[in-house]
Amino acid sequence: MNKVFVYHTICEPVEALPSDIDVSARIFEQHLKWLSRRREQVVDLYSLLARSAETGFYSITFDDGFRDNLTVALPLIEKYALPMTVFAVAGFIGKKGYLSKTELRTLADHPLVTVGSHGMTHKHLSRMARDDVRNEMSDSKSFLEEVTGKRIDLLAYPFGDCDGFTEEAAEECGYTAAWSVWNGTNSRYSMWRIPLGRHDNLVRFRAKASAAYFPVKRFLKPPEVLA
Template sequence: MVRVKQLIKKMAFDFLPSSTVLMFHHIDNGNIIVKSGCRMKIKSFVDILDSGVSFISAEEYTKFRLSWQNPCMITFDDGLKDIYDVAYPELKRRNIPFTVFIVTDFLDKEGYISSKELQLLANDPLVTIGSHGATHKILRGMSEAEQRLELLESKHILEKITGKRIWMFAYSHGLYDNTTVDILRAERCYDYAFSAGGGETNLITKKSVYTLPRLNMEDGLQDYYIDSRYPRLKQVL
């Protein structure tokens, strides 16, 4: 039965217009300060950028337009230093938009971007800044007061630094609970929130604005492939 459901889901995403949110962490050029176990070598990253896959901004993604190209939205978690030093120049050179989800307690610490670098990113039209919480603690199981702190304080700090409205959130480790979603719905502090453990979205999943899936991108995973016929990036189900 599980296999049948997977096949039905695959057919739905193969034949319905869809898009995919990609979740990156470290982009490794051999000279990074490692803060996460999720890494992708710079060559693998550049190969994806140059594959012919269509990349869209956060604003374009959230319009959920009909497209058979399966366009991808690139996101980075944590605010790691190599996002600015390694990934950003490659994306800038190709005029590819992307989103960075920042943990505010990590700002200005070794291995993470500085407040000044965050300002520079936020001022680039290619870049959307989102929140990844205040401390990177897992929201699931936290008290309501603790969750409010993670969700609202990080937003306030980022808006003060960037001078821009922060309207997207990514759950730490992709985990949340009903309390998290209740806060988001009541406060309307973010327009969209992202989890993990998934990939494609379309006209069906767009209704779940606080539980949008992302596809984890790191070396050693076999969760995706480039379909060269289109070309487009597809999730392995």
């Protein structure tokens, strides 16, 4: 099975951030170093989609649009020359700790970076009215397209939260594919990703990257809270 990793913020706060979303630059670099030894297997999400019938590929993604994706993660991504996708929350752009419009555009223009949508307001889509779900998807898409000047057609559901309707709506709103975390059927509009947090040192990362991880994880309850 192909593996898509999901990071959030690359930083080292004294106290763990809620939902286990912080990974230090030191640990992130260890992950990248390990991946760089499998360079030909690490691809961007479009390449991964094109290889969905194959196995053994990896992709790196970031959710939410934290500013350190540009200031801390990108220099390391460049050092190891690996591709990454940033799923930005359109409504977070310009807020403290998040990318500004200019910074997001800088990322979008970078040859190693793809930008996707993580919705407009970062709400649980499965709990929203259907029209609101469509608005989250359409409004964030057009906003991010305007900011980046690029086509935005990849989506990551906030909290990995999706259901049959969100999967239909994502397709209807013009997305090519969408990623959850563990929810959904692991089909084109609910593809699974592997969350990484501050406890994922290299040993844990390698275990998560191994072929056995998904089949084991399937039988466990998905995390209730994941940013």
